[in-house]
Amino acid sequence: QTIWTQCLPIIVRGTSDRFQMPWTPESFIQHFGSDxxxxxxxxxxxxxxSTLRDFFHLFSDAPDAVMPSLMLKDWPPTEHFRTVYSTLYDDFQKALPVPDYTESDGVFNIASHFLSNGVAPDLGPTLYVALPDKSLHRTTRLHLDATDAINILLHASPGPDGELGGTLWHIFSPEDSSSIRKFLTNGGYHCDHGDPIHSHNI
Known part of the structure; x- marks a missing residue:
């Protein structure tokens, strides 16, 4: 709780070993390809x-080909994950670290204390799946999460030379928001109207 109240990121290693279901392109093609x-x-x-089949095929068709970086963002977009992919949802819930905070019924998860006849927030999970961006070196733009969030890397395709795949997250402290806005504006990185973080242009 001490770390949580300080808004410090927590890194948990080996989380993927707790999952029992295959969260791979091949599995999504086989079970949900027509979606x-x-x-x-x-x-x-x-x-x-597109369809999930066509999208996930891109990860293996030509890993070294030059193609635009496409992303499946906030999937599924309108329905609850537990409704559309119930088996994956159960697998995800059972594998979450720090379950008292992260599980949907965790004792320290405020969402679990909503009244049964109230409108509780959708806690997800949601999928973010992206092809590598070989030109801009990023697939998710700068943004501000309104609540605590947990990100788990469940699959990473190897590179064209067979090197281990992965991802890189840049996480900033909430107290740094003003400094980041000032840096982006004064440095000429944000020239549009509106907030440089909420604009999702960087």
């Missing part, structure tokens, strides 16, 4: 209609 989805181009934010 329609909307993909976001990480470079220009344009959107494209």
């Amino acid at each position: 329609k989805c909307k993909l976001v181009n990480c470079q220009d934010k344009s959107k494209h209609l």
Whole structure:
């Protein structure tokens, strides 16, 4: 609780070993391939209609090919994850670290104390799946989470040379928000109107 109240990020290693279901492109193709989805181009934010089968096939069809970085963001977009993918939802809940805080019924998870006839928030999970961005080196733009969040890397395809895949998160303290806004504005990185963080342009 001491770390949690200080808004410090917590890194937990070996979490993927707790999952029993295969969270791989092949598994999504086999079980949910016909599901329609909307993909976001990480470079220009344009959107494209596709299916999970066609999207996940891109991870193995040509790993060294030059193609736009497409992302499946906040999936599923409208329905609850537990409704659409109930088996994956159960697997996710059982594997969560610090369950008293992170599970949907965790004793320290404030959402678990909502009245049964109230409107509780959707705690997810949601999927973020992206092809590597070989030009801009990022697939998720700078943003501000309104609540505590947990991110788990469940799959990373190897690179074209067979090197181990992975991801890199840049996490900033809430107290740094003003300094980040000032840096982006004064440094010329944000020239549009509006908030440099909430604009999702960086």
